[in-house]
Amino acid sequence: MNNIRLIEIGEEIHGDNKREASRVRSLLDSAGTTMINLMASPGAGKTSLILKTLEALKVDSPIRAAVIEADMDSMVDSEKIAAAGIEAVQVRTGGFCHVDAWMVMKTIQTLDLPQIDLLILENVGNLICPAQFDTGADVNVMILSVPEGDDKPLKYPLMFRECEALIINKIDFLELTDFDMKKLQDRVLRLNPDMKIFEVSCRTGEGISRWSEWIVSRIAARSAARLKP
Amino acid sequence: MNNIRLIEIGEEIHGDNKREASRVRSLLDSAGTTMINLMASPGAGKTSLILKTLEALKVDSPIRAAVIEADMDSMVDSEKIAAAGIEAVQVRTGGFCHVDAWMVMKTIQTLDLPQIDLLILENVGNLICPAQFDTGADVNVMILSVPEGDDKPLKYPLMFRECEALIINKIDFLELTDFDMKKLQDRVLRLNPDMKIFEVSCRTGEGISRWSEWIVSRIAARSAARLKP
Numbered sequence: 001m002n003n004i005r006l007i008e009i010g011e012e013i014h015g016d017n018k019r020e021a022s023r024v025r026s027l028l029d030s031a032g033t034t035m036i037n038l039m040a041s042p043g044a045g046k047t048s049l050i051l052k053t054l055e056a057l058k059v060d061s062p063i064r065a066a067v068i069e070a071d072m073d074s075m076v077d078s079e080k081i082a083a084a085g086i087e088a089v090q091v092r093t094g095g096f097c098h099v100d101a102w103m104v105m106k107t108i109q110t111l112d113l114p115q116i117d118l119l120i121l122e123n124v125g126n127l128i129c130p131a132q133f134d135t136g137a138d139v140n141v142m143i144l145s146v147p148e149g150d151d152k153p154l155k156y157p158l159m160f161r162e163c164e165a166l167i168i169n170k171i172d173f174l175e176l177t178d179f180d181m182k183k184l185q186d187r188v189l190r191l192n193p194d195m196k197i198f199e200v201s202c203r204t205g206e207g208i209s210r211w212s213e214w215i216v217s218r219i220a221a222r223s224a225a226r227l228k229p
Numbered sequence: 230m231n232n233i234r235l236i237e238i239g240e241e242i243h244g245d246n247k248r249e250a251s252r253v254r255s256l257l258d259s260a261g262t263t264m265i266n267l268m269a270s271p272g273a274g275k276t277s278l279i280l281k282t283l284e285a286l287k288v289d290s291p292i293r294a295a296v297i298e299a300d301m302d303s304m305v306d307s308e309k310i311a312a313a314g315i316e317a318v319q320v321r322t323g324g325f326c327h328v329d330a331w332m333v334m335k336t337i338q339t340l341d342l343p344q345i346d347l348l349i350l351e352n353v354g355n356l357i358c359p360a361q362f363d364t365g366a367d368v369n370v371m372i373l374s375v376p377e378g379d380d381k382p383l384k385y386p387l388m389f390r391e392c393e394a395l396i397i398n399k400i401d402f403l404e405l406t407d408f409d410m411k412k413l414q415d416r417v418l419r420l421n422p423d424m425k426i427f428e429v430s431c432r433t434g435e436g437i438s439r440w441s442e443w444i445v446s447r448i449a450a451r452s453a454a455r456l457k458p
Contacts, residue, residue, distance in 0.1 A: 042385065043377025044357050074383040097326065097357035125269050125384065126357055128301060128326035140456075143321045147376035147399065149270025154303040156271065156353065168375065173405060174257060 002210040017133055020101035024108065025135025031113030032226065034219045035121065037099075039159065042125030044145040045169040046078035047077045047103035048202035050120055051084055057118070058210035063219065069105050070099045079120060087116075098129035101136050118219060127152070131159040140217060145170040145181045160188055165196040167211060172201040246362055249330035253337065253365025256379040260342030261455065263448045268364035268388065271354030274398040275375040276369045279349055280313055285441035286347070292448065297336050298345075299328045303357075306351060327358035330365050332400035347448060356381070360388040368447060374399040376407045382416035389417055394425040398442060401430040426433065 027075030028035050040046050050067055057063045066087040069078040073092065087106055091101065099121060108119070121137060123130045135196035142163040144152055149169060155159045160166070166188060174181070181199070188195050196214065257264050269275050279296055280342045295316040298307040302321065310317035318336055323327065327352060337348070350366060352359045368442045371392040373381055376399060389395070395417060403410075410428075417424050425443065429436030 039353070041377075042381060043270065043374075044394075070382055073386055074338055074380075076380050076383050081448065082365070095361065124357065126326070126355055128353065129358070132324065143270075146403065147374060147375060148270075149304050152271060154305050155300055156310065157302055176402060180446065209441070 006149070015094070016103050020105055020202045021134035021136040024101050024104050025138075027105075027108060027113065028119070028136065028138070029226070031116070031222065033113050033119050034139070035119040035135075035137040036141055036165045036215070037121045037123055037130075037135045038141050038143070039123045039127070039130045039163070040125060040143035041127050041145070041148055044125070044143045046122045046125070046143060046200050047080055049143060049169060049200070051120060051135060052200075053081065053118060053120075053212050054084070054086055054214065056208050061216055061218070064115060065120065066111060066116045066183065067139045068104070068119065068121045070103070070124050072124060080198050081125050084109045087111075087123065093124055097124055097126050098133050099123050099135055100133045104135050104137075118215070127156040127159050127227070130217060131162045139164050141167065143169050145185075146177055147175045148183040149177075150179050150181070150187070153184070153191055157191050162163050163192070163195065164201045165198065165211075165214065169198045169199065169202055169205045171199050171206065172204050200202065235397050245261045246330050250298040250363035250365040253330050253333050253436075254367075254419045256337060256342065257348070257365065257367070258333075258455070260345070261452065262342050262345050262348050263277070263368070263445070264348040264364075265361075265367040265368045265370055266364045267370050267372070268353060268356070268359045268392070269354060269372035270356050270374070273354070273372045274431050275351045275354070275372060276303055276309055278309065278372060278396060278398060278429070279351060279429050281317055281429075281434065282349075282441055283313070284445065285437050286444065290445055292346045292445070293344060294349065295340060296344045297333070297350045298346065299351060299353050301325070301353060307404070316340075320384065325448045326353055326355050327362050328352050328364055331363045333364050344406055347444070349404055355389050358384040360391045367451060368393050369456050370394045371395065372396045372398050373413075375402045376408055378406075379408050379410070379416070382413070383421055386420050389420045389424070392421070392424065392428065392438075394443065397426065397428045398431055400435065401433050 054065050068079045068089050070091040075090050078088040078090040140163045198211040267275050283294050296310045297318050299320040304319050307317040307319040369392045427440040
């Protein structure tokens with residue numbers, strides 16, 4: 001085992017990344033942009049949730065949004081976002097299994113940030129590495145889809161600790177599985193007692209409005225904090 | 230972006246890992262053990278598939294099996310395997326998002342390999358990094374579950390290229406999704422024309438026997454190759 005070498009390299013990278021994340025945060029702050037870092041397993045419904053959320057926000061509020069799509073390969077997701085008339089930037093991470101603050105910095109430098117109220121980063125589909133890298137986002141959000149099972153907090157505790165909100169997607173699949181919602185919630189709250197939990201189905205639209213309202217309140221709270229003397 | 234440094238480190242590690250994987254392969258070979266490296270997203274059904282497969286093999290053949298369970302944290306999966314009366318070893322990878330050949334070497338040194346015909350490694354739930362590390366296994370197998378969607382070959386091409394067999398699990402969920410089996414198969418075969426594809430449901434048991442028969446034939450082929458003068 002030569003794990004120790006790997007771990008040291010990792011720590012050095014994490015320190016540099018933290019500093020770059022602070023620079024991202026300053027840029028977002030002076031532009032008045034709220035950034036959400038959305039993380040989940042492959043296929044949990046990240047792109048679907050973004051589309052449903054922005055659709056809901058368009059109806060209820062004048063929020064101007066843009067999306068950063070990160071993927072190892074392919075433009076599939078950014079094409080879906082652009083097709084819905086929303087500004088999308090694709091980041092191809094190559095072999096990288098997560099988004100770090102340097103990738104975000106490089107991306108936001110191509111955007112007209114003062115024209116964007118809400119910037120959503122769709123991170124790479126992965127429950128492990130993305131949780132280890134601060135992207136500079138204001139809010140970390142994760143999706144867990146019902147078919148993945150209720151034991152995920154036991155296996156990926158860091159992800160559940162690093163997020164402020166958990167969206168449980170595909171609740172329309174509940175009857176086909178032995179997913180125990182009470183057990184899941186207990187496991188999540190033991191790791192992260194302040195976690196906001198939203199039960200949604202991107203397919204049926206159930207639960208989307210409650211989640212979207214929370215996003216609006218989060219943007220408002222950030223603006224209020226910025227206006228404080 | 231300081232990606233270049235990261236990539237160089239990765240290449241060095243991959244070279245060392247390849248050599249350690251060869252040593253794992255020699256050990257398995259002299260013991261007559263066939264090793265399967267099972268990879269998938271979190272919640273795709275790795276542990277369920279292992280349990281169903283070993284149940285099927287127990288009925289039809291005298292194959293002696295053991296399981297290596299790799300997880301970032303928790304003993305959940307190895308407890309399930311042990312509860313079914315199968316030898317299980319848990320590897321806790323700590324922050325690591327994949328299993329490498331050093332971890333396998335350390336683990337198989339604790340096993341009585343000549344008493345094991347089939348060794349199944351349940352890799353960490355992740356479609357990215359595990360595909361980049363040779364574990365020393367004879368066969369790489371991946372699971373894709375229907376709720377994850379039919380676009381995964383576009384997003385995680387390396388995983389589909391590195392595997393010899395693909396198990397499409399949760400086919401009992403097909404009617405609840407817009408998963409297009411034909412489209413999926415076309416995408417997979419474009420990346421990997423020799424991929425063996427098995428459609429199964431671990432919940433209903435559908436398709437498990439065909440897959441189990443393939444495993445038996447794979448073990449037999451390996452034994453025959455070993456006996457050749």
